[in-house]
Amino acid sequence: MFVRGVVRLLCKINKHENQKRNAGTLAFIGIGNMGSRMANNLVKKGETVRVFDLTPANAKSVPGAQVCNNQEEAVKDASVIITMLPNGDIVKDTVLGTNGILKHASKGSLLIDCSTIQPQVAQEVSKATYSAGFKFLDAPVSGGVTGAEAGTLTFMVGGDKQVLNSADPILMKMGANVLHCGDSGAGQIAKLCNNLILAITMIGTCEGMNLGIKMGLDPKTLASIINVSTGRSWSSQTYNPVPGLIEKIPPSNDYKGGFAVNLVAKDLGLAEGVALLCNAPVPLTAAAHQIYRALSCNGYGNKDFASVYQFLKGN
C-alpha cells in the first residue's frame, strides 16, 4: 500500500514535471545534420519547438516544428534556447552579435550550446550571457549523427549544476547520458580530451590491423586477439575500422556516415589550441591531426574517420 502510494506520488511528480516542461517553448537554432535530428526527437517527445536555420530548407526538415523566418521570431518567449552550430565564431555571433539571441530572448531563459567550440569561447559566451540576465550551459555531444537520430547522445556539460538539473529532462529527450564535467567550458574541454584520445586510438587500431593483415593474419582472428588483450578499445571492439568485421557501422558501408574526417580534424585543431593555452604537449594529437588533414586533402574529408584504415591499406 505504501509502495503503491509512493509510485502514485512519483507519477504525479513526473506528470507535473512534464507538464511544466511542455508548457514552455523551445527554440532550436542550427538545423544541420545533428540539429535536425536532435530537434526532431524533442518534437516527437512532446516539446513545442521553434526552429531556425540560415538555410531555410534546413529549417523545414523537422516535421512538427514551427519554422521561423528569423532568429528573433524563434527565440522570443522561448524558455530554453538550444544552439547547434559549426564553430565558435558563429556561436559568438549568434548569441552576442548585434542581432543576437541576447537581444531578443526573454530574460531568465536558458541557453544551451551543443556545438563543439573552443572552451574559452564557451566561457566568454557564458559570462556575457549571465551578465545580461540569462543562464548558460555548454553541452557538446558525443555519438554523432547516429546517436542524434536514435536519441542516444552523450551530453558533456559545463556550467552550474543546478541549472543543469533543470535542463536534464530536455537533454534526456535527445540523449542517453548527461555528464556534468565542471564549471563553464568544462563540457568542451572534456569533449576535446575524449575526441583526441579517440582520434589517436582509431589511427593506432588502423595501423595495427593493417600491419597484421598485410603480414597474413586473418582479420577476425587478429581482432579477437586484440579485443581480449591490452590493445582493446572502443575503436577495436565496437567500431573496428576493417570493413566487414562489424555489421551496420560505417566501415562496413564504404565509410559512409559516421564521424567525418573533416570534423575529427576540426576537433583536433581545437584540442591543439587548448593545449597551447595551458602548455600541455600533445605530440600524437598533432601527428593525428596532420594525418586526418592529409586524408581530407585526398578526398576522404566526408568519409567516416575509420577510413584511415583504407588510406593506410592503399589500393
Added chain:
Amino acid sequence: MFVRGVVRLLCKINKHENQKRNAGTLAFIGIGNMGSRMANNLVKKGETVRVFDLTPANAKSVPGAQVCNNQEEAVKDASVIITMLPNGDIVKDTVLGTNGILKHASKGSLLIDCSTIQPQVAQEVSKATYSAGFKFLDAPVSGGVTGAEAGTLTFMVGGDKQVLNSADPILMKMGANVLHCGDSGAGQIAKLCNNLILAITMIGTCEGMNLGIKMGLDPKTLASIINVSTGRSWSSQTYNPVPGLIEKIPPSNDYKGGFAVNLVAKDLGLAEGVALLCNAPVPLTAAAHQIYRALSCNGYGNKDFASVYQFLKGN
C-alpha cells in the same frame, strides 16, 4: 547417469594427460624477470623443470628447479624446451648456433619460444627446427611480469594447431589464455600489432588526461567520462596513467614495475621493421616509438610505459 559417466571419462582423460605431461622433463632457457616467474609456475604446478641462464645467479632463482651448468645439460632428454630470451639474434644463436639446442636435444622434442622477436626470425628458426626433426611454436606473451608471476599470461601462438594442442596444458600452467594466431611467426605478428596499438593508445590517453587536468577538470570526473565514451580503452579503464586513479597498478606506485619504456620501445622498433617488410605505413607507431625513445633518454627507460603521463605533465 550418462552425464556422470561423461564426467568420469573426462576426469580419466585429464588425469592421463597430466600423467603423460608430468612424465617428461621440461627445459627452461632464459631465467630473467619473465622466465624465472614462468618457470616457477611450472614447478609449482608439478612439472619437472631444468633451468639454464647465462647468468648463474638467475638460474638459482627458481626454487625446486634443477639448475644446469650449461645448455646441453638442460635440454638433453627434455620433451619440451622453452626459451624466453631478450632478442632475435640471441634466440637464433641459442637454438641454431654451433652449440645450440638443436645440437643437444632429443629428436622429436618440442621447442616453444616465448621471446618477442622479429616474425621472420621466428619463421627462420621454425623452418630450421623442423628440418632437423624437431617441432617449434612461437608463443610470445602478453601480461608482463605481473601476469608471469600470477600465471595469467596470454600466449599468442604461431605454428601447427595440433602441435599447439599438445603444448596447451603446459602453457596453461603459466597463463590464462592461449590464442592460436596462425602459421609460424603469426604469434609474433599478433603480439607486435597488439603492442603498437597499446603503445599509441597509452600515449593518447596520457595526452587527453594531461590536457584536461591542466585545463582544470577533475581527474576522476574526466576518467569516468572517457570510460563511458568513445575514448575508452584498456589503458583508460584498467591502467589509467594518472597516479592515484586506479590502485595497485604501476602509475599509482611511482611507475615502478609494469611494462618498461625500454621494452615498449623495443617492440615498436620490431613493429616498424615488420611494417617495412610489407609496405604498411605506420605513422603513429613511428611517432610513438620516438616518444618512448625520448623518454628512455630522459631517465624513464626502466619506468612503466604509463610514465608518458609524467613526462607530458612535467614538474
